[in-house]
Amino acid sequence: MKRMFFQNLEHAACNHTLPLTTLIDELAFNEQGLVPVIAQDADSSEVLMLAWMNKVSLEQTLATGRMTYWSRSRHELWIKGATSGNYQQLQSLRVDCDGDALLCRVIQQGAACHTMRKSCFYIEANPANYSAVIISSA
Amino acid sequence: MKRMFFQNLEHAACNHTLPLTTLIDELAFNEQGLVPVIAQDADSSEVLMLAWMNKVSLEQTLATGRMTYWSRSRHELWIKGATSGNYQQLQSLRVDCDGDALLCRVIQQGAACHTMRKSCFYIEANPANYSAVIISSA
Numbered sequence: 001m002k003r004m005f006f007q008n009l010e011h012a013a014c015n016h017t018l019p020l021t022t023l024i025d026e027l028a029f030n031e032q033g034l035v036p037v038i039a040q041d042a043d044s045s046e047v048l049m050l051a052w053m054n055k056v057s058l059e060q061t062l063a064t065g066r067m068t069y070w071s072r073s074r075h076e077l078w079i080k081g082a083t084s085g086n087y088q089q090l091q092s093l094r095v096d097c098d099g100d101a102l103l104c105r106v107i108q109q110g111a112a113c114h115t116m117r118k119s120c121f122y123i124e125a126n127p128a129n130y131s132a133v134i135i136s137s138a
Numbered sequence: 139m140k141r142m143f144f145q146n147l148e149h150a151a152c153n154h155t156l157p158l159t160t161l162i163d164e165l166a167f168n169e170q171g172l173v174p175v176i177a178q179d180a181d182s183s184e185v186l187m188l189a190w191m192n193k194v195s196l197e198q199t200l201a202t203g204r205m206t207y208w209s210r211s212r213h214e215l216w217i218k219g220a221t222s223g224n225y226q227q228l229q230s231l232r233v234d235c236d237g238d239a240l241l242c243r244v245i246q247q248g249a250a251c252h253t254m255r256k257s258c259f260y261i262e263a264n265p266a267n268y269s270a271v272i273i274s275s276a
Contacts, residue, residue, distance in 0.1 A: 009261065010253045014275040020263055023270045036174050038185055045183035047176055050239035062265040094259040097251055101188035103259040113235055115148045121232040121241040125158055127200040132161045137152040
């Protein structure tokens with residue numbers, strides 16, 4: 001997965017800048033043209049969901065400030081909240097050291113999860129007693 | 139991506155429990171047998187990295203309490219910190235509503251990133267001026 005572009009950036013000093021288009025062009029989209037995107041609540045730092053973007057949805061997210069994913073089930077651009085009203089306003093977008101994952105801090109309107117829970121991560125493992133538990137109500 | 143097992147869980151009440159082995163068996167591993175895993179610092183809630191687990195690495199993580207990923211570049215189990223000493227102790231592991239992503243809160247020894255930065259997400263987009271910036275030093 002290692003790419004020369006990101007290996008070179010490892011040694012860049014803090015505050016080193018580069019063109020955004022270059023960064024986007026160098027991202028390691030997978031064989032379906034997608035990267036995983038973590039959406040984190042900008043206020044509480046709670047992790048809300050993991051979804052996927054292709055290059056077009058990433059560019060649209062940056063241009064509009066509204067989180068826009070690629071729906072792998074519907075095979076279309078997915079403006080988060082377009083049907084539910086639960087939009088996500090982009091606050092910051094970061095790329096990881098391998099250029100194959102994104103972290104977005106967002107201002108979440110209402111619930112992130114389609115079940116109306118705040119976060120999609122509502123099933124917690126309890127390995128001590130070989131169980132799992134639902135940790136929030138729909 | 140929707141799976142009946144997780145659709146049924148959507149309506150489960152808070153504190154509903156289920157066998158951990160059932161949950162693991164129902165996870166939506168991708169065509170490579172992997173799920174993306176978000177590692178979040180248990181103290182600061184900072185998102186540290188995104189990596190991947192297969193079923194064996196997930197079971198090993200739960201059994202040992204040490205974050206154990208699948209290295210996609212080396213094609214082997216990867217006990218995080220086994221070479222660097224920067225282990226991640228599992229505090230909690232959650233599954234999302236579609237069963238295709240994991241969120242782990244961890245106690246991070248030292249840096250999560252191989253560049254010795256605390257987090258792997260150290261390149262930030264600045265769409266207002268079409269640039270990106272390195273936000274922490276190696």
